[in-house]
């Protein structure tokens with residue numbers, strides 16, 4: 001059955017509705033440029049409530065397996081493909097992408113001219129959109145997504161204890177810490193105040209959906225946490241640390257979403273290919289941390305650090321999933337921050 005994606009600026013592109021039971025979705029339209037990694041991306045909570053457009057024209061050829069989910073369910077509001085392959089082939093595959101989206105009632109559109117769609121978004125910027133069976137429809141205003149809840153859980157074992165604050169975390173961040181022999185307490189962000197009684201060796205602030213400024217009320221608490229424990233911030237976590245330290249954030253025209261974003265580590269002069277997924281970015285300017293990482297393509301801020309090595313933040317995803325693993329050492333650097341003795345007194 002014929003269907004459409006309608007953009008907020010009135011553009012209309014035709015395709016085929018993937019699941020006629022669920023033809024309609026409204027959300028912010030963003031695009032992902034990776035050739036693979038669709039399973040991780042569809043289940044990444046940072047994409048919550050967004051309509052995700054895949055730029056690579058063939059998605060689904062290695063199916064969906066049991067291992068590569070980043071959370072328990074698809075998080076996107078809808079998906080758009082050029083071709084969403086029904087006949088998958090991989091020894092671990094258990095479903096097709098279509099079957100996965102249908103199982104969870106996630107609307108999707110295929111056989112769309114994604115190339116022209118993405119050109120529109122690249123020139124006019126990220127905007128709201130609607131997947132629909134009806135060409136004559138309006139795109140309503142859409143409220144920003146935020147992560148709701150989650151529960152406190154404890155994982156792994158080891159002499160070092162990390163509290164991983166869950167703003168909508170990817171499973172791979174948790175796994176990256178567990179594999180470095182840490183005991184990890186996952187704490188929903190609403191319970192962040194409990195960190196002081198848990199008294200961990202360090203704190204990781206996770207990725208998550210939405211605008212970091214929606215979480216403004218937590219900034220004083222985050223400041224106190226950075227004054228007490230070594231902290232690593234990843235993506236949304238990085239943006240929150242930046243706001244806490246006097247920086248501003250702004251929205252990029254069309255975001256960075258893909259698996260080949262080059263980032264320069266100013267400390268070593270090395271460039272790493274990184275996995276990214278963000279709309280917002282930290283503005284250069286006033287702030288009391290050092291800019292350690294920089295995007296090679298557009299010069300945007302990719303990470304901050306404090307000179308006493310008790311705070312590190314990255315806009316990119318060192319856990320990859322999907323994407324290159326060459327910046328995984330960020331977790332090693334965080335782990336070495338935990339072995340420094342004594343609590344932080346760097347602003348005291």
Ligand SMILES: NC(=O)CC[C@H](N)C(=O)O
Pocket residue numbers: 046206207208209210211212234235236237277278279280281
């Ligand atoms: N991956 C993330 O944590 C995304 C952070 C934030 N929601 C953004 O879009 O910029």
